[in-house]
Each structure stands twice: as structure tokens, then as C-alpha cells.
Amino acid sequence: xxxxxxxxxxxxxxxxxxxxxxxxxxxxxxxxxxxxxxxxxxxxxxxxxxxxxxxxxxxxxxxxxxxxxxxxxxxxxxxxxxxxxxxxxxxxxxxxxxxxxxxxxxxxxxx
Numbered sequence: 720x721x722x723x724x725x726x727x728x729x730x731x732x733x734x735x736x737x738x739x740x741x742x743x744x745x746x747x748x749x750x751x752x753x754x755x756x757x758x759x760x761x762x763x764x765x766x767x768x769x770x771x772x773x774x775x776x777x778x779x780x781x782x783x784x785x786x787x788x789x790x791x792x793x794x795x796x797x798x799x800x801x802x803x804x805x806x807x808x809x810x811x812x813x814x815x816x817x818x819x820x821x822x823x824x825x826x827x828x829x830x
Contacts, residue, residue: 720725721746721747721749722747722748722749722773723749723750723751723770723771724748724749724751724772724774724775725750725752725768725770725775725776726733726738726750726752726753726775727753727754727763727774727775727781727806728752728776728777728781728785729754729755729756729777729778729781730754730759730760730790731742731756731757731759731760731761731762731811732755733751733805734777734803734805734814735808736752736760737756737778737807737810737815738750738752738775738822739751741815741818741819741830742830743746745796747766747777748828751767755781755784763771763785763789765789765792766785767793768785768789768793771796772797773796773797773799773826774793774798774799775801775826776799776800776801777803777817777820778800778802779806781800782798785798786798787790788823789801801818801821802824805816818830
């Protein structure tokens with residue numbers, strides 16, 4: 720059974736969609752992404768948080784927003800902070816490498 724991973728950033732334009740794309744067609748994971756901002760491409764929702772087995776955020780402020788807005792849905796789930804600042808474009812090679820390194824180190828995900 721595949722594990723559901725939810726990637727979260729602010730506007731769901733660069734970091735979290737890049738992470739989601741890295742896991743597309745991965746044999747062990749389903750991945751989705753969302754943003755915390757009202758202007759996010761795909762806005763974070765209680766339904767998405769409930770769907771996830773693991774919620775992976777780019778910054779500590781995203782973690783804080785999740786804990787504030789979705790405490791019940793997060794209960795018992797792993798919540799991971801990657802500490803990746805908003806300095807990259809979509810699929811930026813440096814962002815891809817950083818995501819690969821952090822996901823391997825933090826979650827043991829090999830891409």
C-alpha cells in the first residue's frame with residue numbers, strides 16, 4: 720500500500736509542486752501539494768491534510784499554520800519541516816537537488 724505524502728509551501732507554485740513532481744509515479748508513494756496562502760494555486764484544506772499520511776512543509780511558518788488550522792487532522796501524523804526557503808523557481812535544478820537530499824536524509828526516500 721502506498722503512503723500519501725502532502726507537500727506544503729505558501730503559494731503552491733514552485734517548491735511544493737516541484738516536490739510533488741519528483742514523486743510522480745514513485746512505487747511507494749502518492750504525492751500531492753498545496754499552499755497555505757489565499758492566493759495558492761491549490762489551497763490547503765482539511766480534506767488534503769486528512770488524506771496525507773505524512774505532511775511535509777517547506778518552512779517552520781507553514782508548520783505553525785498547519786498546527787493552528789488543522790490540529791485535529793494532523794493528530795497522529797508525521798509532520799516534517801524541510802527548511803527550504805522561497806528562493807527557487809519551479810523545477811529549478813538546485814531546488815530539485817536540495818529536495819532529493821532532504822527527502823533522503825529526513826524520510827529515507829530515494830529518488
